[in-house]
Amino acid sequence: MQETKESVLRELARVSLPDGGDLVSRDLIRALTVEEGVARFVIEAPTAEIARLMEPVRKAAETVALDVPGVLRASAVLSAPTQERKPPALKMGGHATPQEGPMRPAGVKTILAVGSGKGGVGKSTVSSNLAVALARAGKSVGLLDADIYGPSQPRMFGLTQRPASPDGKTIVPLKAHGVTVMSIGSLLEEGKAVVWRGPMLMGALQQMLMQVDWGQLDVLIVDLPPGTGDIQMSLCQKSEVAGAIVVSTPQDVSLIDARKALDAFRTLKTPVLGLIENMAVFTCPHCGKDSQIFGHGGVVAEAEALGVPLLAQLPIDLDTRLGGDGGVPVATGSGAMAEAYARLADRMIAGGLV
Numbered sequence: 270m271q272e273t274k275e276s277v278l279r280e281l282a283r284v285s286l287p288d289g290g291d292l293v294s295r296d297l298i299r300a301l302t303v304e305e306g307v308a309r310f311v312i313e314a315p316t317a318e319i320a321r322l323m324e325p326v327r328k329a330a331e332t333v334a335l336d337v338p339g340v341l342r343a344s345a346v347l348s349a350p351t352q353e354r355k356p357p358a359l360k361m362g363g364h365a366t367p368q369e370g371p372m373r374p375a376g377v378k379t380i381l382a383v384g385s386g387k388g389g390v391g392k393s394t395v396s397s398n399l400a401v402a403l404a405r406a407g408k409s410v411g412l413l414d415a416d417i418y419g420p421s422q423p424r425m426f427g428l429t430q431r432p433a434s435p436d437g438k439t440i441v442p443l444k445a446h447g448v449t450v451m452s453i454g455s456l457l458e459e460g461k462a463v464v465w466r467g468p469m470l471m472g473a474l475q476q477m478l479m480q481v482d483w484g485q486l487d488v489l490i491v492d493l494p495p496g497t498g499d500i501q502m503s504l505c506q507k508s509e510v511a512g513a514i515v516v517s518t519p520q521d522v523s524l525i526d527a528r529k530a531l532d533a534f535r536t537l538k539t540p541v542l543g544l545i546e547n548m549a550v551f552t553c554p555h556c557g558k559d560s561q562i563f564g565h566g567g568v569v570a571e572a573e574a575l576g577v578p579l580l581a582q583l584p585i586d587l588d589t590r591l592g593g594d595g596g597v598p599v600a601t602g603s604g605a606m607a608e609a610y611a612r613l614a615d616r617m618i619a620g621g622l623v
């Protein structure tokens with residue numbers, strides 16, 4: 270795989286640019302993946318204006334990628350930074366400052382939290398795709414990546430640039446796939462870990478809610494860290510969270526932890542709007558047989574026992590994983606998964622949750 274990626278890069282280096290250099294020497298290739306014979310990558314133009322002129326370059330890049338043995342399909346997307354590349358002068362993660370009233374940005378109508386008991390169950394994947402699906406349904410949507418120790422939304426939305434902070438106080442969030450996104454991951458250097466404790470986390474959460482220029486939003490989705498820690502408590506107690514959605518796989522360990530998360534939301538008096546079962550089933554692309562890799566029925570039974578809706582059952586799906594890794598959420602497309610997320614968004618809108 271690494272070898273194939275390098276071969277694709279070698280081919281892309283053959284695509285020269287009208288103003289000199291080539292796609293690789295000018296460092297314009299982002300999020301290159303080669304999976305199952307499909308090469309996907311983003312060509313990041315310096316500005317939106319230049320991106321519009323680069324369509325022939327994009328086509329040439331797709332064509333040369335096909336010269337690599339084993340690459341059967343190539344898909345290149347043109348993008349441009351939405352903001353100037355300028356590290357904000359602001360300091361993140363100080364102690365929270367005392368604040369009168371709830372931590373809710375003025376233009377935001379509804380805050381919804383997406384949580385899970387256990388990590389890795391697909392909470393960030395669900396948050397990103399739900400945000401995209403709600404935006405496609407006509408809502409103005411923001412996504413706050415509050416998973417401060419493991420922020421994954423910049424990758425899931427293909428955001429490589431840093432948000433600007435012209436005055437060192439207000440943060441101008443980035444926008445991708447119709448969603449306004451803010452993540453601590455966009456402010457940290459890649460590979461740098463967050464080593465903050467409770468009070469610093471509270472400060473960062475407060476900044477990401479209150480110092481970000483969210484604008485007018487129908488809904489702000491908050492992608493919580495897994496578990497039931499300080500961020501969850503602080504968000505539910507200090508901001509006006511309309512409700513929480515809990516993501517779980519059918520696996521016992523995931524469900525046991527999901528129950529703890531549900532219990533925590535109840536204790537914090539945050540209504541649980543529903544459960545989402547992720548990785549419910551795997552359909553073999555070769556023989557068409559279904560396998561319940563993580564077990565069966567647990568989340569359905571849990572939703573019934575609690576009397577909360579089971580909002581969606583989502584299968585294990587390769588395009589979902591590739592979309593997440595490649596910065597283009599599967600809900601932006603038109604296949605079965607995009608439809609599943611569109612149904613989830615419609616259901617939430619019809620139920621008055623958004």
Ligand SMILES: Nc1ncnc2c1ncn2[C@@H]1O[C@H](COP(=O)(O)OP(=O)(O)OP(=O)(O)O)[C@@H](O)[C@H]1O
Nearest residue numbers: 388389390391392393394495584585586589590593
């Ligand atoms: N339905 C799915 N089908 C296939 N892969 C999935 C699915 N849902 C999530 N994934 C993949 O599983 C991995 C974990 O997903 P994700 O990061 O969304 O989990 P998480 O619960 O947010 O994890 P953490 O809490 O550790 O951040 C990712 O690689 C993601 O692409």
